[in-house]
Amino acid sequence: MSSKNSYLTKREVLRLLQQLKKQGQREYLIGLTLVLLGLRVSELTAIEWGHFHTDPEGSSIWLTVHGKGGKEREVKVPQMLWTLYGSHFAELFTKPAPASQKLFPISVMLVEKMIQRAREQGQLGKKVTPHWLRHTNATLALLRGATLQQVQESLGHTHINTTQRYLHTVQQIQKAAPDFVEDYLKDSI
Incomplete structure (x- = not known):
């Protein structure tokens, strides 16, 4: 699946979350969990209370995610x-x-329907799916300064090149070729 442009802007995330909140607090928490943690829907629906734990200092909460291929990761x-x-x-x-x-x-299908309903009610022009929230998580994390390795570990990618696909999007957002030309010429034009 291509991650090119399958992410939401901050405004779109907020609109989607607002619509989910209208559906109910559980729906809002599901959307928020998908965006903040970058989980796959199957990982979200597999979360059990026993998967949460604190770090050794007891200062933060971690979730053991049971991911693809039976692999576990800490988020x-x-x-x-x-x-x-x-x-x-x-x-x-x-x-x-x-x-x-x-x-x-709840089932994966129910989560997908929840997101679809919120997308339609929020009149988001994009065909947003729960997986888009995973892409959004990666894109926003990189835009806000997370390292490629941090995003790779958080998303549970085995290979860094899977995570690197997001870099292209982030680099385009941060500065495109015309921006460099403008920077060069702006004092002269």
């Missing part, structure tokens, strides 16, 4: 997302849930 859970989980799943935070209980016990 840091942003504090904002963990706080939202805490308020949405309050009863599970006070009385711990069984480790094997799913965070979002």
Whole structure:
């Protein structure tokens, strides 16, 4: 699947999340989890409460993601997302849930339909799928200064060249050839 241009702008992400929030808090959390963590939908629907843990210092929360081909990886859970989980799943935070209980016990197809409905209601011109949120995660991370290796580890890519595809998009966004020409000529024209 090509990642070229299959990402959302900040405005589009916010519009999609706004529509998901109208569907419900669970739907909003699903969209937010996909965007912030860069998960595949199958990884999202496989999350169990026992997959969360703190780092050795106890300062941040991590998620063990069960990815493609049975590979596991660790993804840091942003504090904002963990706080939202805490308020949405309050009863599970006070009385711990069984480790094997799913965070979002729904099907991949239902998540896809949720995103499709939000896309249509938000009148996003793009054919946004849940996988676009994974591409968006990678693109935004690189644009905001994450290293290629950080994005590779977070997304669980075996080969760096899979992750490098995002660099082309990021480089185009940051500075295109006409920008260099303008920089050169702007003091003279």
